[in-house]
Amino acid sequence: MRRILDFLSANPVFYFATVAGDAPAVRPFGFAMENAGKLYFCTGGAKNVCKQLRDNPRFEICACGADGKWLRLAASAEFDTTPELKEKAFALMPMLRDIYGGDNAPEFVLFFARNGVAVFNDPQGAGETIKL
Numbered sequence: 694m695r696r697i698l699d700f701l702s703a704n705p706v707f708y709f710a711t712v713a714g715d716a717p718a719v720r721p722f723g724f725a726m727e728n729a730g731k732l733y734f735c736t737g738g739a740k741n742v743c744k745q746l747r748d749n750p751r752f753e754i755c756a757c758g759a760d761g762k763w764l765r766l767a768a769s770a771e772f773d774t775t776p777e778l779k780e781k782a783f784a785l786m787p788m789l790r791d792i793y794g795g796d797n798a799p800e801f802v803l804f805f806a807r808n809g810v811a812v813f814n815d816p817q818g819a820g821e822t823i824k825l
Contacts, residue, residue: 694727697811697823700756700764701725707756707764709734711745718745722754726785728778731805732825734770735782737793738802746770746804761816768809768825778803 701707709722720742726733734754736742746752750769757763779801783790793801809825 694730694732694823694825696813697732697764697766697825698725698727700758700762700813704756704758704764707754709742710753710755711742712749712751713741713745718742724782724786724789726782728781728805732766732768732809733773733778733782733803733805735789735801735803738800743802746772750807763814764811765814766806766809766811766825768806770804771807772802772804774801774803 705723706721707723707725708719710717710719712718718741722734722736724735736746750771751767752770753765753767755763755765779798782801782803783798789801790798806825811823811825813821813823
C-alpha cells in the first residue's frame with residue numbers, strides 16, 4: 694500500500710477510468726488516501742463517475758512518473774462515506790471541503806479499492822504486482 698500511495702503522491706494527477714454503458718470514460722483525479730489498510734478515492738455524488746461506479750463498480754487508474762515508470766491499478770469501488778473518513782480526507786486536502794460544500798458535505802463521496810491489483814511497470818519491461 695505504501696508504495697502505491699508514494700507513487701500517487703509523487704505523481705499527483707492520475708487518470709481514473711470507469712465504464713459508461715459499453716464505453717470507457719476517463720478523467721483526471723488527484724486524491725488518494727489510506728485508511729485502515731484500504732486505498733480510498735473521492736468524487737462528487739452527483740457526478741457521472743459516481744453514477745458509473747454505482748452501475749458498475751469496476752474501475753482502473755493509471756499514473757505515470759517523469760522517469761517513465763507507471764502504475765496501473767484495477768479494482769472494484771466500495772462506497773464508505775462515514776463522517777470520520779470525510780474529516781480525514783478534508784484534513785489531507787483542505788480544498789475538498791470548499792469544493793464539496795463544507796463540513797456536512799452531502800455530495801462528497803469516498804470509496805475504496807476492493808479486490809485491487811496494482812502493477813508497476815518501467816520502460817524496460819520490468820514489472821511488480823501488488824494485491825490490495
